[in-house]
Amino acid sequence: xxxxxxxxxxxxxxxxxxxxxxxxxxxxxxxxxxxxxxxxxxxxxxxxxxxxxxxxxxxxxxxxxxxxxxxxxxxxxxxxxxxxxxxxxxxxxxxxxxxxxxxxxxxxxxxxxxxxxxxxxxxxxxxxxxxxxxxxxxxxxxxxxxxxxxxxxxxxxxxxxxxxxxxxxxxxxxxxxxxxxxxxxxxxxxxxxxxxxxxxxxxxxxxxxxxxxxxxxx
Numbered sequence: 001x002x003x004x005x006x007x008x009x010x011x012x013x014x015x016x017x018x019x020x021x022x023x024x025x026x027x028x029x030x031x032x033x034x035x036x037x038x039x040x041x042x043x044x045x046x047x048x049x050x051x052x053x054x055x056x057x058x059x060x061x062x063x064x065x066x067x068x069x070x071x072x073x074x075x076x077x078x079x080x081x082x083x084x085x086x087x088x089x090x091x092x093x094x095x096x097x098x099x100x101x102x103x104x105x106x107x108x109x110x111x112x113x114x115x116x117x118x119x120x121x122x123x124x125x126x127x128x129x130x131x132x133x134x135x136x137x138x139x140x141x142x143x144x145x146x147x148x149x150x151x152x153x154x155x156x157x158x159x160x161x162x163x164x165x166x167x168x169x170x171x172x173x174x175x176x177x178x179x180x181x182x183x184x185x186x187x188x189x190x191x192x193x194x195x196x197x198x199x200x201x202x203x204x205x206x207x208x209x210x211x212x213x214x215x216x217x218x
Contacts, residue, residue, distance in 0.1 A: 005092065006093050006101075008094055009094060009101070012093065013062070013093050013103075016103075017053065017060045020131070021058070022130065022131055023047065023050070023129070024044070024048065024050035025050060025051055025052075026040050026053070027052075028053070029055070029056065029058070029063055030054075031073045031074055032073070034073050035077070035116065035118070036077075037077035038082050039126050040052055040126075040128075040133055042115065042124075045082070045107070045108060046113055046125055046126060046127050047127055048108045049105070049106055049107045049108040050105075050128060052074075052104040053101055053103060054103075055070075055099065056101060062095055062096055062101060064095075064101065065100050065102050070102065071102070074102070078106070080117070081116055082115070083114070083115040083116070083123060084114065087106075088104055089104070090104050090105075091105075111148045113145065137212055139176065139195070142191070143194065143198040143205070146195050146198075146199050157197075160189065161197060163182070164183070164190075164193050164194065164203075165202060167179055167182065168213075168215055168216045169215075172208055172213055173208070173214050173215030174213055174214055175214070176190050176214065179214070203216055
């Protein structure tokens with residue numbers, strides 16, 4: 001098997017590693033499991049995009065990738081385990097001691113959600129929060145699906161909808177449960193309002209460090 005040919009990138013890769021893992025960057029020591037790689041790709045694509053540095057341990061130590069078969073596993077993750085398949089950009093860099101690190105870049109998906117085909121055929125959408133890939137909340141997934149199929153219909157904002165906008169304008173936004181209690185509405189009604197306002201581009205889902213809240217935009 002051939003070695004991966006890489007461009008010189010010792011200092012560039014070192015600068016990326018110095019950033020550590022964060023919302024837009026993840027380290028991967030190995031790529032033997034395409035499904036695990038797909039979860040990271042899904043999480044980045046459902047957020048604002050990001051990159052994988054393959055051949056880097058969690059502590060930032062460069063271990064290097066093995067050979068060009070690693071590229072095949074990454075492409076398999078994007079094309080076979082991501083639903084819909086995602087476009088990625090792979091670049092190999094030669095680093096310290098001649099070791100190779102692969103940078104895998106993925107943009108924010110134009111249509112969300114991007115699911116991962118899990119074992120048994122189950123589909124799960126992931127979302128990148130700080131340095132973790134989490135399963136996206138069902139309400140957020142529902143909002144993405146509704147927004148992607150929106151036909152441009154103008155919907156009148158109800159008094160309950162205005163109440164949700166008012167509460168969502170708080171500094172940390174509002175949880176669905178807080179809104180339900182304050183507005184005396186059912187979970188179904190609250191979810192429908194949240195999905196509708198998200199589709200109108202008036203609110204978004206924001207992670208506070210403990211949970212997602214609904215927050216007004218702008």
